[in-house]
Amino acid sequence: MKSMKKEVLFSKEVISGRIRSLADEISRDYAGGELIVIGVLKGAFIFMADLIRSLQIPCMVDFAQLASYGSGSVSSGNVAIKKDIGLPIAGKDVLIVEDIVDTGLTLSFLVKTLKERSPRSLKVCVFLDKKMRRKVPFTADYTGFTIDDGFVVGYGLDFNEQARFLPDVYVIKE
Numbered sequence: 001m002k003s004m005k006k007e008v009l010f011s012k013e014v015i016s017g018r019i020r021s022l023a024d025e026i027s028r029d030y031a032g033g034e035l036i037v038i039g040v041l042k043g044a045f046i047f048m049a050d051l052i053r054s055l056q057i058p059c060m061v062d063f064a065q066l067a068s069y070g071s072g073s074v075s076s077g078n079v080a081i082k083k084d085i086g087l088p089i090a091g092k093d094v095l096i097v098e099d100i101v102d103t104g105l106t107l108s109f110l111v112k113t114l115k116e117r118s119p120r121s122l123k124v125c126v127f128l129d130k131k132m133r134r135k136v137p138f139t140a141d142y143t144g145f146t147i148d149d150g151f152v153v154g155y156g157l158d159f160n161e162q163a164r165f166l167p168d169v170y171v172i173k174e
């Protein structure tokens with residue numbers, strides 16, 4: 001990681017401005033209500049922490065962790081729950097918060113799984129969207145930034161578990 005060249009894609013100032021706008025939009029959409037916000041481990045933890053602190057509505061939080069099985073970075077499409085949420089969501093307004101949507105396999109699976117538990121509503125907020133990489137159709141309800149293909153790290157996103165702590169988002173240069 002130390003030897004890799006990387007350049008800032010989104011600075012922490014740009015990120016915090018975008019998050020304030022997203023939080024305002026979400027707060028308006030759920031005005032008068034209460035949300036259950038579900039973060040997808042591990043990558044979403046920093047985005048989720050910033051997002052919920054900018055919301056103007058109350059929320060409860062929970063976390064899920066998923067595992068996708070494939071060889072290396074190539075996902076086979078098999079996704080399973082590694083750690084389930086603990087809160088009941090039937091009849092509740094639920095917002096899934098994720099750091100990045102790539103092939104769409106992870107979020108398609110999670111949305112389908114949670115819908116079976118009869119929430120009142122279920123929406124998804126993603127920090128980054130690599131739209132061109134979809135293997136299955138998936139559209140987030142709220143998107144921080146749409147990005148091109150490329151390896152991004154920082155602000156929760158990792159490279160072999162490193163670099164999640166970086167306050168800015170970087171793209172790795174070959």
Ligand code: PRP
Binds near residue numbers: 068098100102103
């Ligand atoms: C990343 C990301 C999403 C998923 C997106 O998780 O956080 O969960 O991949 O990819 P997809 O749209 O192709 O399914 P990762 O497996 O890297 O785990 P992490 O969040 O613990 O870093």
